[in-house]
Amino acid sequence: MTTGTPSASRPATPRRSRVRTFLPLGIAAWLVLEIWLLTVVAGAAGGFTVFLLLLAGIVLGAVVVKRAGRRAFRNLSETLQRQQSGAVPAGGQRSEGNGLVMLAGLLLMIPGLVSDALGLLLLVPPVRTTLSRYTERTIERKMQSAAPGTFGDAFQQARMHRPDGTVIQGEVIKDDERPAQRPDAGPRPPIAP
DSSP: OOOSSOOOOOOOOOOOOHHHHHHHHHHHHHHHHHHHHHHHHHHHHOHHHHHHHHHHHHHHHHHHHHHHHHHHHHHHHHHHHHHHHTSSOTTOSOOOOHHHHHHHHHHHHSSSHHHHHHHHHHTSHHHHHHHHHHHHHHHHHHHHTOOTTSHHHHHHHHEEEOTTSOEEEOOOOOOOSOTTTSSOOSOOOOSOO
């Protein structure tokens, strides 16, 4: 029965991003491709050969991740020691990019021949350097063109640049109340941990 009053319409839901739409489809297609390729190789070379290939990928991936992790930890400790001694200014040295090497190791550890091929491809230094530069440029461009209220905008606002180029993470606290009006008129604790 209609009473003459309009029904409350539902608020418009935001449109799904392309990543949220196509990521599940891409993962499903990748899994189907991996299974199909494993069955083709197993039919041509035998099941034991496929098992040995998968086992070799897992072992090689574990070795790559372990070495990259050790190298990253060693680089971090050396950089901290140099900064504390004053030998190298903060931010004056470019990292070696162990993240892509660790990603290569993880791709090698995932069972499948396509992921193993991608992991081996990431272990090639020119490919890794090119991908690292491309990713860095893309992220920087996205951060600069971030709309207000997005994650990129919040990240940009949280960074404070010093004149020498170092970045200090910080937070701005705006105190509009007068000290007599605040219930806890004592000094504020420092932001740093």
